[in-house]
Amino acid sequence: MTESRFINFALPPWLSAGPAMAVLLFFLAAPLCIVAAYSLMEADPHGGVRAAFSSEAYVRFLFERDWDGNLALDGSYAAIFARSFLLAAAATALCLLAAFPAAYCIAGQPPERRGLLLLLITIPFWANLLVRTYCWVLILRDSGLANTWLSALGVIASPLPLMYTDGAILAGLAYSYLPFMALPIYAALEKTDWRLMEAARDLYAGWWQTLFRIAVPLARGGIAAGCIMVFIPSLGAFIAPDLLGGGRKLMIGSLIQLQFSSSRNWPFGSAAAFVLLAAVLLVLWLWLRRGGAQKAQW
Amino acid sequence: MVTGAGQAAKMPGFAAWTGVFYAFLYAPIVILVVFSFNAGRSATVWTEFSFAWYARAFANKSIQQAAANSLIVAFSATAAATFLALLAALALTRGRRFRGAGACHLAILAPLMIPEIVTAVATLVFFSAIGLRLGLFNVFIAHTVFCIPFAFLPIWARLQDMNETLECAARDLYADAWQTFRRVTLPLAAPGIAAGAMLAFIISLDDFVITLMVADAGSTTLPVYIYGMVRMGTSPEINAVSTVLLAASATVAVASHFAARRARK
Numbered sequence: 001m002t003e004s005r006f007i008n009f010a011l012p013p014w015l016s017a018g019p020a021m022a023v024l025l026f027f028l029a030a031p032l033c034i035v036a037a038y039s040l041m042e043a044d045p046h047g048g049v050r051a052a053f054s055s056e057a058y059v060r061f062l063f064e065r066d067w068d069g070n071l072a073l074d075g076s077y078a079a080i081f082a083r084s085f086l087l088a089a090a091a092t093a094l095c096l097l098a099a100f101p102a103a104y105c106i107a108g109q110p111p112e113r114r115g116l117l118l119l120l121i122t123i124p125f126w127a128n129l130l131v132r133t134y135c136w137v138l139i140l141r142d143s144g145l146a147n148t149w150l151s152a153l154g155v156i157a158s159p160l161p162l163m164y165t166d167g168a169i170l171a172g173l174a175y176s177y178l179p180f181m182a183l184p185i186y187a188a189l190e191k192t193d194w195r196l197m198e199a200a201r202d203l204y205a206g207w208w209q210t211l212f213r214i215a216v217p218l219a220r221g222g223i224a225a226g227c228i229m230v231f232i233p234s235l236g237a238f239i240a241p242d243l244l245g246g247g248r249k250l251m252i253g254s255l256i257q258l259q260f261s262s263s264r265n266w267p268f269g270s271a272a273a274f275v276l277l278a279a280v281l282l283v284l285w286l287w288l289r290r291g292g293a294q295k296a297q298w
Numbered sequence: 299m300v301t302g303a304g305q306a307a308k309m310p311g312f313a314a315w316t317g318v319f320y321a322f323l324y325a326p327i328v329i330l331v332v333f334s335f336n337a338g339r340s341a342t343v344w345t346e347f348s349f350a351w352y353a354r355a356f357a358n359k360s361i362q363q364a365a366a367n368s369l370i371v372a373f374s375a376t377a378a379a380t381f382l383a384l385l386a387a388l389a390l391t392r393g394r395r396f397r398g399a400g401a402c403h404l405a406i407l408a409p410l411m412i413p414e415i416v417t418a419v420a421t422l423v424f425f426s427a428i429g430l431r432l433g434l435f436n437v438f439i440a441h442t443v444f445c446i447p448f449a450f451l452p453i454w455a456r457l458q459d460m461n462e463t464l465e466c467a468a469r470d471l472y473a474d475a476w477q478t479f480r481r482v483t484l485p486l487a488a489p490g491i492a493a494g495a496m497l498a499f500i501i502s503l504d505d506f507v508i509t510l511m512v513a514d515a516g517s518t519t520l521p522v523y524i525y526g527m528v529r530m531g532t533s534p535e536i537n538a539v540s541t542v543l544l545a546a547s548a549t550v551a552v553a554s555h556f557a558a559r560r561a562r563k
Contacts, residue, residue, distance in 0.1 A: 009388045009389065009392035009393040009394075009475075009479070011385075011388075011389070011393065013389050013393060013394070013396040013399075013402075015385075016385045016386065016388060016389035016393055017385065017386045017389040017390065017393075017396075017399075017402050019382050019385060019386075020382040020383065020385065020386040020406060020446055020450075021386075021402060021405060023382060023442065023443060023446070024405050024406065024408065024409075024443065024446065025405075027421070027424070027439055027440070027442075027443045028408065028409060028412075028417070028420070028443050029405075030424060031417075031420035031421050031423060031424035032412075032416075032420050034420070034423050034424055034427055035416075035419065035420045035423055038423060048426070098319055098322065099319070101309065101311070101312040101315040101316065101319070102312075102315060102316040102319035102320075104309065104312055105309075105312045105313055105315070105316040106316065108307060108308065115559070119551075119552065119555050120320060120323075120324075121323070122551055122555060123548050123551050123552070124323050124324070124327070125551075126500050126504070126547050126548075126550070126551040127327070127504075127544050127547050127548060127551075128503075128504040128506070128521060128540070128543050128544060128547055129504065129506065130504075130506045130521050130524060130525060131330070131521075131524065131540040131543055131544055132326065132327065134330070134524070134528055134536070134540060135326035135327060135329060135330045136326060137528065137532060138326075138329055138330060138333065138342070138532065138537075139326060139329065141532070143340075143342060144342060145329060145342050148342045148343070175322070175323075175326065178322075178323060179323075182319075194307045197307035198307050201307070207309050207310060210307075210309075211309060215309075232413070233413070233414075235413070236413030236414065236415050236416065238414070238415050238507050239506065239507065243528065252415075253413070253415045256415050256416075256419060257415060257418075257419075257507075257510075257511070260419050260422060260423075260511065266423065269419060270419070270423070273415070273416045273419050273420070274416075276413055276415070276416060277412060277413060277416050280411070280412070280413055281411065284411055
């Protein structure tokens with residue numbers, strides 16, 4: 001931030017920044033408040049809510065109410081949350097493993113070639129997520145390419161059940177958010193001084209040591225930013241669990257969507273949305289508090 | 299300056315791994331595109347080259363309607379979001395400092411931090427609570443909200459980077475505030491505005507989760523229509539429509555890349 005600023009914009013803030021704020025307040029903040037309120041109301045079995053206070057929606061995460069109204073511990077929703085965290089973490093790890101060497105390699109190229117290689121990562125980054133996930137349906141379903149080719153090679157006799165598995169969701173998530181990992185790592189490595197790596201090699205560090213003691217620490221900010229940018233959307237993902245996990249393997253995102261469509265339990269869906277939002281904001285807050293945004297050099 | 303890594307900084311196997319990385323990134327898309335030109339019904343066995351599925355998709359009235367909806371929403375939401383974002387960015391970079399500017403900046407970026415599915419259900423619940431049922435207009439409002447930060451970021455970055463001396467000089471030479479804005483600030487900020495608008499356009503065109511929850515039967519957009527088709531079972535028609543959608547976003551992505559490069563020179 002500069003101390004003095006050239007002021008040539010005479011519109012008062014309420015007229016300039018005001019309209020955007022009004023739109024965001026009215027169409028984003030207010031809806032979120034309504035979701036918070038709905039999560040504390042009773043469900044109307046026909047959809048919507050009844051105006052009566054109830055903490056039932058939050059109780060449902062851990063307990064199941066039987067016909068007599070007694071609470072019994074029920075782990076099925078907790079399991080969906082746990083699965084979402086595990087799948088998001090696994091997708092993050094896979095993306096990191098896949099993207100770091102590529103980002104390192106691209107950052108080390110001469111500048112003119114870097115532009116093209118970077119553009120090739122940016123195109124899938126902006127390509128339609130639904131379509132990109134649908135590509136995996138073509139590959140993984142029973143009559144899909146993977147099964148066709150494997151049986152043509154004689155590796156398998158009958159089609160492997162690849163779809164509707166955690167593995168399919170994981171592949172879809174990792175594929176969806178791979179560019180989100182590669183770009184920040186590249187941005188961090190692009191600014192590093194390659195002579196540091198060369199000096200390490202000259203001083204008889206093995207490439208393994210050079211990688212983990214020089215290159216990785218230098219790219220730490222980019223790695224953290226990439227992990228955040230993969231983990232957060234993976235945690236709330238809807239498309240990958242819906243298309244590749246079917247109705248059988250839910251994640252938080254598909255659980256929420258279900259409550260507002262076929263299950264018609266708006267309070268429970270609202271509560272789940274709030275828990276997801278809280279988890280995401282917590283992760284972001286921890287990252288920002290440690291100066292993550294500055295370290296990523298953006 | 300750094301002009302690339304010397305031989306000593308290269309890691310063994312990384313170049314090959316980078317090849318695998320790009321193959322992984324593009325193989326599924328290539329499969330989709332190749333099989334969209336397949337004459338047979340099968341999406342796995344190649345028979346012969348044909349545009350038949352494109353012809354069928356283009357002749358499909360529902361697809362035409364969905365594509366029209368997508369374009370109407372994308373253009374109008376882009377215009378609205380870019381306008382709102384430009385005003386806000388000017389207030390934050392060229393206007394008088396005001397209390398709450400930091401909160402204002404954070405609020406503009408909020409749609410980026412909130413999970414899409416949460417925004418989707420919140421918008422659904424809100425529209426049903428206030429009883430707003432205006433079909434495509436609801437979709438337009440929802441899209442404008444999440445497009446604002448995407449339009450804002452490039453504009454804000456450009457205004458931050460722009461050297462203010464030219465604007466100062468214009469004022470010194472007796473241009474009034476409006477002339478300075480119109481003749482100096484706006485043309486200099488144009489690449490940022492264009493980049494922001496293009497981003498907003500792709501984001502709107504590609505949005506699926508929020509539109510799925512907000513759109514009613516008559517205001518289906520292309521991604522939502524594709525989703526409906528996928529749920530009914532795969533057909534080569536989906537591949538054809540999907541390829542068109544991919545081509546559209548790839549075109550805008552490439553255009554914005556070259557526009558940004560030109561702006562930097």
